Every structure is written in structure tokens, then in C-alpha cells.
Amino acid sequence: MNAEQPARLDWFKSSYSSGEGGACVEVAADGTAARVRDSKERGGPQLAFARGAWAGFVSDLGRDGF
Numbered sequence: 001m002n003a004e005q006p007a008r009l010d011w012f013k014s015s016y017s018s019g020e021g022g023a024c025v026e027v028a029a030d031g032t033a034a035r036v037r038d039s040k041e042r043g044g045p046q047l048a049f050a051r052g053a054w055a056g057f058v059s060d061l062g063r064d065g066f
Contacts, residue, residue, distance in 0.1 A: 013039060 009028035024039040034054035037046045049057070 009035060011037070011042075 009030060011026040011028045013024050013026050026037050026039045026042075028035045028037075029051070032051065033048040034051055035046045035048050038044060
């Protein structure tokens with residue numbers, strides 16, 4: 001997986017996230033990966049998932065696979 005980060009990413013939080021500063025993650029997609037970061041540590045580390053792996057993860061969440 002490519003560890004380089006694109007210059008600009010459009011990050012978003014889930015609509016299920018509260019606006020009260022709770023435990024939230026933000027997600028952004030680039031051409032090769034879905035990137036995840038802690039919303040409280042925006043300059044901190046990120047996880048990068050291959051797009052297919054991320055799609056499978058999100059699909060499993062929707063089916064209550066966890």
C-alpha cells in the first residue's frame with residue numbers, strides 16, 4: 001500500500017457522529033486508498049486501506065457483520 005498522502009483530501013465524518021467532541025473518525029478517499037484518522041488528532045497518524053478492503057468493511061457494517 002502506498003504510504004504517501006495526497007496534498008489535499010476531503011475528509012468527512014459519519015452522519016451518526018455527534019457534534020459534542022466524542023470519539024469520532026473521519027474518512028477521505030484518494031485514487032488508491034480510503035484513509036481514516038481521529039477527528040480530534042487531525043494532524044496525527046492515519047490508516048490507509050485498499051479501496052476494496054474498505055468497501056468490504058463498510059458492507060459488513062451495513063449487514064451487522066460485527
